[in-house]
Amino acid sequence: MSESTSFVQWRERARSEIREERPHVRWLLVVAAIVVMVGILAGVIAFLLG
Template sequence: MSEGTTFVQWRERARSEIKDERPHLRWLLITAAIVVVVGVLGGVLALLLA
């Protein structure tokens, strides 16, 4: 993410790109979002259990 870009801006840009011309990009973005969420949750659990 570039400096100053909020998650909402990133999400809206991703949605517009999906609508425009790249429907296959949707699965890539969904997979990336899942990986990020799992990574964050794993990190939080690791810190809590440490």
């Protein structure tokens, strides 16, 4: 029971921190998504040419 309570508290704290720092977190996620997409496209092109 205490584990689920601590998990709920941790989740709520993480959500409140994300709400407070939303622009920074949003840009970090956008940059990470772009890097992942570029990596996938590079891998597909290398696979097709290889």
